[in-house]
Amino acid sequence: MPLFERHPKGVVLTQAGEAFLGRAQRIRLEYDDALREMHQMKTGELGVLRLGFSPTLDDQRVMGTIRRMLVERPAARLHIVEKLMQYLLDMLIEGELDLVIAPIPSPPMPEIDVVPLHEDVLYVVADQAHPLHQRRDLKLADVAAEPWLLPAQNTRLRGQLETLVREAGLPALNIRVEINASSLSNFRLLSGTRMLGIGSTWTLERLRALGVLPLSISVPPLRRQIGLLTRKNAYLTPLAQRLRELLAAEMKPSKPKK
Known part of the structure; x- marks a missing residue:
């Protein structure tokens, strides 16, 4: 079954090629996750947590929660990305981020697991x-x-x-x-x-x-639901798991004053 076909502007993927590419990308991401996990098991390091969040959210609470985790885990290192939702989702799916705090995608995306945090009006x-x-x-x-x-x-x-x-x-x-x-x-x-x-x-x-x-x-x-997003079946470090726990406890809405 051919994976490529000639096109006036070059070579393009066939339908089978698109399916194969998607599977290959998932295998690559799972392989990268396995390498990260083995490295951390070998070295005992927490590693670097790559976190993305939407700028339309409560950055004071997000940063306050991150600060609390840094106090708890003095060896922790973070890479923080603040972008609009569509860019964060792309980075998460490509394995460039570990966790994303953003509006929950609608319709649901099969590549992403969601932990609901709160409703935002x-x-x-x-x-x-x-x-x-x-x-x-x-x-x-x-x-x-x-x-x-x-x-x-x-x-x-x-x-x-x-x-x-x-x-x-x-x-x-x-x-x-x-x-x-x-x-x-x-x-x-x-x-x-x-x-x-x-x-x-x-x-x-x-x-x-x-x-x-x-x-x-x-x-x-x-109205929109805010959630903590991770790539489906991705390896989560203990550091990522702890931040997820802290965010779930902290990100609770309060009614605004008129």
Whole structure:
């Protein structure tokens, strides 16, 4: 059965080739895991824990939990990566990360195991002087026509919001500012403007310090589950297992104040 076929632009994989490549990649990752495990058994070292987390999460709690583990394990070494969710998932699947803290993928990904941590509620936020703060029980139609500051088009959050608007029969969103990285500093652009954005439960207190507050509108479809993600059947060091325990105990949501 051929694995390759000629193409005007070169050689491409056949369907069988794609299947073989996927299996070969899994074998390579399992081999790498086995080597890491044997090395640690031989040397007694904790090794390096490679952790990724989404910048839309509560980094204070994440870093606080990591700090607690470092105090517990003085020999521990970490490599921390902060990226948007889609990049973290790619790195996890490719074996470049051991653990990822991020929104749980939907639909589920067969290559990834998930430990749910908590539910995170997303809010439509605006400058404290925005006229929509004077209204209560806002509907989607009330905010859809406003200018928006949103993540890039290929992000899950952006896709969910645009789908929600489209299914409600409303015009496409007016995206005035598009961002490729999620950072609280981006929300400074909302100050003194009519632009709206999306903030999570964990960011509301710090957004309030910027003069950015949640509007009185509920968008249930934008609720998301946050989880601890690992590659299926991957070897987890004792260090990774301990951090997983600490995160599961620490990452519990609290209700935000209006």
